[in-house]
Amino acid sequence: MAVTGSEGSKSGTPDAGESPLLRAGAEAVERGELREGLRIFERAAQVEHGDLRLCALVDVAVVTDRLGDHAAAAERFREALSQIPVDARRMYPGALIGLSQALQNLGDLDGAQEALERAREALGYDDAPGDLRLACLVSSTAVALHRQQWWRALDLASESLDAARRFGPEHAGHPLMNLAAAHFETGRWELAQDFAGQALAAFGAVDDPAGVAETRQNLALMHTRTGSFEAAEPLLAAAQEYFEAAGAAHRAGIGRKVMGFIAEQRGQTDAAEARYREALHRFEESHAVIDAADVRLRLATTAFAAGRFEDGESELALARGSYAVRGLGLHCAQLDYWHAGLLEPLVTQVPGLLARAVDLAVPAALALDAVRYELPDGAQRDSWNRRIVNPALRLAFRYAYLAGDARLVADLIENQCAGTILDIDRLDAAPPAPLDLFEPFDPPSESAAAVQDALQLGTALAAVAAGAGLPVAPPPRIAVPPDGHIALSGWLEAAEQRYGRRVRADRVIPA
Known part of the structure; x- marks a missing residue:
């Protein structure tokens, strides 16, 4: 699913004063006339001076990114950042957030995260602009969604929504849509559609x-x-x-x-x-x-x-x-599972293809199965298992059976019988510090009633969604009698190497 980035990278020009050209460009962009807005901002970059010129450079980069030329946008952001003083209270962190957005679109998630860390550092003073702090949170949520880090994405999106409530309801649409995306991907479809409906109302209310x-x-x-x-x-x-x-x-x-x-x-x-x-x-x-x-x-x-x-x-x-x-191991696991499924009509016809199908299906299923311990509650784990894991494991079982690999079939059965273990350490531990380390925001500004309604319902939904579930530990390794071998040992190693993800805990339990 497409994820929501941030409008917080707009320069806003408080550092720079007023410019008729910049105002005209912003009005064109608000009307959806992106190319006209880009033309005006490029003109402003040529004729303005000082901070106004720097604002124009940032705006050129923002619009270039929205037009889809992400590589050129990243270059424009870097050009602007090389000239913006690091103490420019809005332009410098705003340009970094914009650069992060462009890098996300380019798939450079490490670079995007680094830009956001620099932006957070630049916004660390007491009265930093609240809308940029919010934009930084929203963009961080987008990075987590791209990485399929569902727990972190849900935490960040909920925190972003709370920040919007405290700072400015007119900015609520992006965190609401990110909550929708995170809940949809973890199987809470009705809740996701509710959040998306509230996001639509919030964006509509502020035109x-x-x-x-x-x-x-x-x-x-x-x-x-x-x-x-x-x-x-x-x-x-x-x-x-x-x-x-x-x-x-x-x-x-x-x-x-x-x-x-x-x-x-x-x-x-x-x-x-x-x-x-x-x-x-x-x-x-x-x-x-x-x-x-x-x-x-x-x-x-x-x-x-x-x-x-x-x-x-x-x-x-x-x-x-x-x-x-790009280090997207879970994407690779999902693709390998899909690839194994596409081979199914051919495995009995093409020599050697069945072994390849087994090699694709089993590690992918194990990696997908391990995702459940990252999800925050039982409903999401159940949905993930039903929609993603169970079909992947069925395919792995089928290929193991067709290959006549009795030990693999038996180990897969033992693996499934192991169950889920409550994570006592996480249950007893004090709740983690909020991800937003900034000081509290200013009081909410006056805003349209529809936005307030969206925020009230969205915040209520977020509270309900966060109220369920117990943490679980990563799945253990299973020692199988009579020889005590670790079930699926070679396959587990292959999955962890292939996808760069931890798929089993070090703990060993007997079958």
């Missing part, structure tokens, strides 16, 4: 057409992934009209990908592949490498369905390479 369009697109994606295509299509069409008119290539590419998926599910293979190719072109044009990898997975699926197995393998290899080089 933010870009926020409205992004939220409509995200809602459409939720409906699509739950099979409600009729509910998705009007939202998708409205969002796509905005992004195409604004020239926002990256977001338009996301819309094309969702259109392709709907066509694929309806059996319209040619139309699906055409939409996927259009999306891939937009993503490559924007250097949005993670989204490009995601759509390659769909292209691999259509290629396998059409019997073009070499094309499908090529797409999967390109996608996996993009995930792996």
